[in-house]
Amino acid sequence: MGPDQRMWVTLVHSGEIARVGADGAVDVFPVAPDAKPSNIVAGPDGALWFTRAGDARIGRVTVDGELSEFVLGEGSTPFGIAGGPDGCLWFTDMTAGTVGRITTDGQISVEQATGGMPSMIVAGPDNAVWFTLNQGNAIGRLEVGGALTVRELPTPGAGPVGITTTHDDAVWFTAILADKIGRIPMDEAIQELDLPGKPHAVVADPAGGVWVSLWGSDQLARVSADGEAVLFDLPPGSEPHGMAIGPDGALWVALESGFVQRLPN
Numbered sequence: 001m002g003p004d005q006r007m008w009v010t011l012v013h014s015g016e017i018a019r020v021g022a023d024g025a026v027d028v029f030p031v032a033p034d035a036k037p038s039n040i041v042a043g044p045d046g047a048l049w050f051t052r053a054g055d056a057r058i059g060r061v062t063v064d065g066e067l068s069e070f071v072l073g074e075g076s077t078p079f080g081i082a083g084g085p086d087g088c089l090w091f092t093d094m095t096a097g098t099v100g101r102i103t104t105d106g107q108i109s110v111e112q113a114t115g116g117m118p119s120m121i122v123a124g125p126d127n128a129v130w131f132t133l134n135q136g137n138a139i140g141r142l143e144v145g146g147a148l149t150v151r152e153l154p155t156p157g158a159g160p161v162g163i164t165t166t167h168d169d170a171v172w173f174t175a176i177l178a179d180k181i182g183r184i185p186m187d188e189a190i191q192e193l194d195l196p197g198k199p200h201a202v203v204a205d206p207a208g209g210v211w212v213s214l215w216g217s218d219q220l221a222r223v224s225a226d227g228e229a230v231l232f233d234l235p236p237g238s239e240p241h242g243m244a245i246g247p248d249g250a251l252w253v254a255l256e257s258g259f260v261q262r263l264p265n
Contacts, residue, residue: 010037051078080121092118132160174199213240
């Protein structure tokens with residue numbers, strides 16, 4: 001959700017960014033044919049920031065559709081992006097195996113080696129950023145000052161992807177290869193819960209717990225803080241990926257079939 005109360009979506013294959021209003025009106029902003037815009041987030045400067053996995057850039061778009069770009073190193077593959085606790089944007093680089101930080105005026109100020117193909121990233125409740133290490137079978141935590149902690153997952157070869165934080169100060173993550181979702185209360189052991197259908201993205205539910213996209217089974221799961229899961233069916237072939245909560249608290253989900261869908265709250 002952008003500061004204009006509209007939903008913003010990346011169109012990976014066409015190299016575009018889309019803006020969707022509550023009335024279903026869609027505006028599309030071309031980025032570049034090979035940009036592969038992947039993840040998008042509202043920044044602290046009133047604009048939207050997104051990763052360009054295809055041409056090694058971080059993109060920025062204002063609510064009026066004005067685009068700008070910031071070039072990373074050759075061979076970079078930025079993927080996840082999130083606002084950090086320091087007023088900067090933090091992003092993962094899958095190819096380089098690093099986590100980077102970019103200021104709102106476009107200065108790349110930190111790149112921390114992590115290994116393990118970092119994927120999604122989120123600001124934690126503890127003045128740090130947390131991220132999934134998809135090939136490292138671990139969750140990473142990086143403080144603004146540079147201290148890195150890596151926690152291995154209990155299930156081998158789990159393939160963690162999505163990550164979010166919730167109002168009870170817990171970090172949740174998905175494990176797409178293990179059909180699980182995990183929860184990490186601060187300073188406590190990792191908890192895991194079985195979910196069918198290749199859990200992919202995860203977002204905090206304003207009512208408590210989280211929503212999870214089940215990419216392989218065309219479903220969504222609503223998981224309470226105590227681990228109770230309720231499944232919701234989507235149309236066949238939907239392939240749900242990213243999710244966000246709209247201005248009225250309803251869930252929006254991006255479908256690889258070419259749609260965004262809103263679930264009434």
